[in-house]
Amino acid sequence: MIDCETEISQGRRFAFGQNWHQFGQLVDEERITSARRSLELALGTTDLTGRTFLDIGCGSGLFSLAAVRMGARVRSFDYDPDSVRTTQKLREEFAPDTDWSVCCASILDPDFVKRQGKADIVYSWGVLHHTGSLWKAMDAACGLVAPGGTLFVSIYNDQGLESRVWTEVKRRYNQSGPLARRLLLSGSVLYLSRNYPARALLNVARGRGPASGAVPRARGMSRKHDLVDWVGGYPFEVATPEEVFSFCRERAFELRHLKTCRGGLGCNEFVFTLGARADG
Template sequence: MTIEKIQIAKQSLKDFLGNIKGKTCIDIGSGSGIFSYSMYALGAKEITSVDIDPFSVQCSNYLRSKVKNPERWNIYQGSILDKKFISQFGKYDIVYSWGVLHHTGNMWEAIKNTASLVNASGIFFLAIYNKTNSSRFWLKVKKIYNLSPKIGRKLMDFVLFSVMYFIHPLLSSINPLTKLKNYKKNRGMDPMTDVKDWLGGYPFEVATFKEIVTFLNRIDANFKLVKYNKVNPGVNANNELVFKNVK
């Protein structure tokens, strides 16, 4: 975890959420913990990190230890689908879940449960894989990847990385090094790590931008879309949506 990546992650939060100083935040699917760490660094009043994966919980605990284990940052292992587990949490000013809920095996229930953690006038920021004509193809690829031995997964990692960051840019008259440099400015993430996460991300569900907005409005008409980053049709990437609870 480099200082540069942390700065980029902090900027990503500021771009979408503005000033979070003094806010209570929950990070559902905290992964490496970089965004929970960034919330702490930006002055959040309270940070709750949640992930079902024990290694991810270890990563968040490691970052928390780097800032002397502050009491205002708490880390839990559990599933967003487990209503008994999430009942221990209250309501938050900011509920953040980026690129996670579509891997739970029950995406819509996961979105509903996550949305239930938003307080009155709170913010819900989520990112969900866009539904495209190639989504079924990628579902098959992901199944193969997860059933493959280690050497098979490494080969698939190499092939996809080469296509995405060298072959495709060259065919599009783009300098591959420029593409890699620009990518790292996006949320502070690593290209190869994201390739592995993409191939290994299973279960795998998708939704169109409209389907997400419609669903949120159906479960609670008080959710108003206030900011978004909508990917182009056919692009296998995350639609980013920020909703405000206008109760």
């Protein structure tokens, strides 16, 4: 199995961990609070005391930390070593004496998955579509949910031809040098500026202005880092809400919460509960 750093050097994968490392330096109590509130809203509770929370593709570790703050016992893992290091640093800074483990692993590694116990909440926001094998990753994630437990995932929306074009942009970004990447980023900004002032988005790309990352977005995120993640995020797969719903329903999951991107660019967010049929 080719490792993450080799895939990045070969232009086959975006350096998600480097982007998360930069974002991790912005994490503060305001962003943690925003992340926690988004979890509370989707999960329908403010208290996870005594519950296990598995974070697949933990990125910066922000949402693992939010779950810890809600009382959960947390296990986090990510395929990218830089993401793991960033999450470990966040744990050391904000939650050093808590029940929170972090390791480097892939959801596509069947041996690793077999060693994992079931979790009350399996969380993977904006991750499974970057594995290179979306439905295999979804199946593995579903298999890690305890009976009666919760699956919380977000998957990029399928926009048909536009999604295919973005796939090519992302592929070229990762196979290009610094100058070509800047051009692709600027071109993408101009395209995305159809519904947003072009000058403001260009400032975001350059790390300037109030929208560049200093002011938290929804979920405590950063517009600048989300933009770079969007343009460079490869591998890249998409699915319609109906496809995700049908896939999970076949595995005895019942939809509890849905937040779509209204047919546009971005992620559709799903919260499922594993129903009684899962026991047999």
